[in-house]
Amino acid sequence: MDLFVECPDDKDYYVLNPDASRKYFTNQKIATRGNVEPFKKKKDKNTMRIFVLGESTTIGYPYFHNGSFHRWLQYRLTHTFPDRNFDVINLSLTAVNSYTTYGFARELIDYEPDAVLIYTGHNEYYGALGVGSTEQISGIPQLVDLILYLRQFRLVQLLTNGYETIRRSIGGEEPSAGGTRMKLMVADQQIPYQSMLYKQGVEQFRRNMDRTLQLLAKRAIPVFVSNLVSNEKDLKPFVSFPAETGNLLPFNKTYNLGLTALTRGNLPLAYSYFNAANRLDSSHALCTYYLGRTAYLQGNLGQAKRYFSRAKDLDGLRFRAPDVLNTIIRQLCQQYKNTHFVDTKALFESHSVNSIIGDELILEHVHPDLKGYALLSDAFYNALKQAKLITLQDGQEMSLAQLLRDMPITKVDSLAGLYKVANLKRNWPFNEAMSAQSFAVESVEEKLAYSLVKQQLSWSDALSDLYDFYMRSRALSKARQVVETLVLEYSTDVRYYEKAAMLSGELNDRETAIFYFKKAFALAPTFDKARHLFVLYLQLDRPSEALPYLNYASQNNQSQFDLGSVKATTEQIISLKQRYLIDSTNVSLLNQIANAYYRMDNAKGASKYIQKVLRIDAANKEALSMVAYLNSNRWEGRTR
Incomplete structure (x- = not known):
């Protein structure tokens, strides 16, 4: 019953013990389980x-x-x-x-x-x-502390399990989801x-x-x-206790007159009756709540707030x-x-x-x-x-x-939550009547959410089906949302980071692509992830940030790419940009940076610095020549 156990999928990680709560429950069938969120045995700096x-x-x-x-x-x-x-x-x-x-x-x-x-x-x-x-x-x-201490020992666990077996054989009530668990507790x-x-x-x-x-x-x-x-404000107390015997009849009469006046919309009269009933018995939770309600509807907000708070405290069902x-x-x-x-x-x-x-x-x-x-x-x-x-x-x-x-919260997760609450409110202690038209189950998201709540699908299967549906529909932004959801759920699984990064690239969202590629690289560095990162950084004109990934890619290059010239050009751009910070009107430096990006087939980088040149010198021949070339069919055929 230790709080943490070794992660079954990776011995370098711990996870919350799924049986950790059993120590606190006599009825082991009611014992609840928590999240599975792996963390390293030895924390990184x-x-x-x-x-x-x-x-x-x-x-x-x-x-x-x-x-x-x-x-x-x-x-x-x-x-x-x-x-x-x-x-x-x-x-x-x-x-x-x-x-x-x-x-x-x-x-x-x-x-x-x-x-x-x-x-x-x-x-x-x-x-x-x-x-x-x-x-x-x-x-x-x-005594509770002592029993919790004893439940750590296997003999006590054996006796507890034996008791549970006997109780179930006699016909004890089995717990179920939603409101039933509330009632069982x-x-x-x-x-x-x-x-x-x-x-x-x-x-x-x-x-x-x-x-x-x-x-x-x-x-x-x-x-x-x-x-x-x-x-x-919007939840009436579940349980109110009747007034003392001597005040019971006059209280009930006055309180009911207040309810009648409230139903008819006569707020001042309703408040007057509820106030009179409250003087007869100030411990009645519902009467106190209705005092707050009538005060609220009449705009007496401070008074309403005090009554609502007291009504909650007086509620005999202490949820x-x-x-x-x-x-x-x-x-x-x-x-x-x-x-x-x-x-x-x-x-x-x-x-x-x-x-x-x-x-x-x-x-x-x-x-x-x-x-x-x-x-x-x-x-x-x-x-x-x-x-x-x-x-x-x-x-x-x-x-x-x-x-x-x-x-990233998917529509399936959002709808499943609402369906669970609708189910909860149908049960004790809410006991709300729900019509068949309370919620629709027509769209793909609604059907998946409903299957999830009915436990016909696991959460991971529901999200997998949702992702497939979005990809078939080419709804890439929604597909990425699903993957980002999975990134948070499975924070040590590099596949989801990579998939989120690739989808971000397809959506032309380079910043988000960089974010997820960096996280993926930190978990499991590879040549391909490094290549994606230095290319993205160079496209965004951030050569200093590209260089570490270029260095890694160069040292682990198993491809046919000539990274030596790319690295040399990147270092040249870094040097030129440092000089440009000192001399921001130097057209020659700008043209050199533009030329360097041009040699990399980086159209965005080249265009950025050409525009800087033309803002200083609109007739600059070198810049105009490069503009013409970038706009030509010849450039269109090149890899960007």
Whole structure:
């Protein structure tokens, strides 16, 4: 049950142990699995290694793969710092909580982390070992720790497996996907605000997070802990508790009058009734929510925000973390010098209508949509910058807007996420009625997404079929998006980098082609990749960057190409350009550079410097002669 095991495909790499979570689950059939993201046993000097800890939001439900915030972060870091390597290894799992956060942190500290990112708290009650979970062992934290310790031993694992076999033979319920897993994890559907069980959950979170941060502080590992976001404006509480016996009848009468007035659109009267009912019983979650709703609809936004937040805290079904957990997170971040507070909630509010988080960014109760996951990555990215773990030197930063535009998330992944949420909402505790026309399944992307959700296709097979469809349709940009998705998923597989580079070349996107060829070359240097790189750099008039790859190609030349003359000409261009920086009006230098590119059959390079000549001297004979030649049929027949 070690956290990491040797990668089956390459002994030089580790991956997350697929059985790592089994320690935290009594019902082994419910135990969840995480990502497979290989990282080197010995970290390279040029690599920044980041581990990510959390639960279903942190692993990217319902999109997973590139929908997860850590993939948004990895893509942005890699494209902002193309000459650095980033291991962003997500150790998050669904249906777990702070016990797993602490347990995993104890092991990851020995694997050269440069930073640890944490987003956890929503599963504190119903995640594995949560105080309201079917997987709860004991209300005594020390006893839980002891059992977790014992589960490392094979004898205890044998007894656990034996118990599971007996339970299944008796006819125990088998877990399944979607809402059923949520229901299977919940033992106590009603946990009142400030009840003993509620307080146990709060203290469990405080204790485990404190231990986690203390552990990382002892190793001086930078930690970034985010506060939590959830749908407050557009999700009614699941469970409200009835008023006390003495107030029950008057409360119900007043509350129902409020509902009637709200249905009729009489907001002032509805607010008046809900306010009166709230005075009779201020612990009723739905009444508090409707106070927020009527206040919101009347434009009393500050008041609405307070009511929505309190309604979430009063909700007896604790699938959304209470606000006190965010208070604990902030307090603990102030306590440890190496720990940085990440204010994701403020960022979400700034991108929400009237600064109250709702359906605009949250799909159901706690899981963000794709823009929400991008924002979560942005919050951590800016925290890394503020802590100076990443430093911009040339100002070539990928902005959030650019990230939202370029992030490779296929339509199949996007649709599959929406289909999963639709399935989730049909089940308990949402129980939403869904019509047959809720979503269409007609296009190729829709059919593949539907097959993926129904587990009729694996994710890799679905993307392979999507790629083939785009290539047959000559939709090269979409085909490249699929390949870029696979690059992030299989970050050590050089084939996908090469394919992304070649498609970029076909799209005449030389910068992106260079990016992927460089990554491919770093993983597995070859003559062909070096040749592609020096040609691309020379086409972009960047001879200094071409030279290292020319040198490699020359030393490993198994072709018929005469690279000696190319190298000599490249060195000549570098020298001429250095002189031109000192004397920028020297027409002779410009003509020499143009001639050098012309000898390489580099039409773009030659034309660039000819134009520079003609802007200084429009009648320059040498330049005009070369223009005529470049435009002639004779040049068209040459290799460019």
